[in-house]
Amino acid sequence: APKIHTYTVDDGLQDHMFNRNSCFKGADGKLFFGGFRGLNSFYPDKIVQDTAYSPVVITDIKVHNVSVRTYPLSVREGIAANRAIDFIDKIVLGYRENNFSLDFSILNYINPELNRYLYRLEGYDKEWLSVEAGRRFAYYNNLPAGTYTFCVKGANQNGIWSPDMKCLRITILPPPWLS
Numbered sequence: 001a002p003k004i005h006t007y008t009v010d011d012g013l014q015d016h017m018f019n020r021n022s023c024f025k026g027a028d029g030k031l032f033f034g035g036f037r038g039l040n041s042f043y044p045d046k047i048v049q050d051t052a053y054s055p056v057v058i059t060d061i062k063v064h065n066v067s068v069r070t071y072p073l074s075v076r077e078g079i080a081a082n083r084a085i086d087f088i089d090k091i092v093l094g095y096r097e098n099n100f101s102l103d104f105s106i107l108n109y110i111n112p113e114l115n116r117y118l119y120r121l122e123g124y125d126k127e128w129l130s131v132e133a134g135r136r137f138a139y140y141n142n143l144p145a146g147t148y149t150f151c152v153k154g155a156n157q158n159g160i161w162s163p164d165m166k167c168l169r170i171t172i173l174p175p176p177w178l179s
Contacts, residue, residue, distance in 0.1 A: 062102075
């Protein structure tokens, strides 16, 4: 079945309002539509949907709202001063560092406000949590000691989900008196 795709100002239309009876099909097949703020024209057979998927990356980890890039734990296992956050696959946090957030983004810059995300902290979240592009972070508060795996996946502006997830193993150490 054919799909219907809605185009908006974000895709380059002059406006979301059009004038009545202001459409025309040229001899070469080009369509013209008159709107309140100008004219839209295109060849319908030359419209190609973006079917590629984009990878998701973790862009920052914050402990007590302080980025690990500046936090003293940045020399611990999993985080080296010369490694970008999106290249690490594990992090170890102390028992007092159990309030943290993870920022993430899909590497797709065509209408990024239409990107969507699903994330889950395995061992803590029971279900995948869905967020829109305006809320690209996950926050966890007072997590008990243990090992968790945070995974995030994303969809581009056309709703095409990346088949790959970005995952990060997070270990929160127990207090020394419980070890």
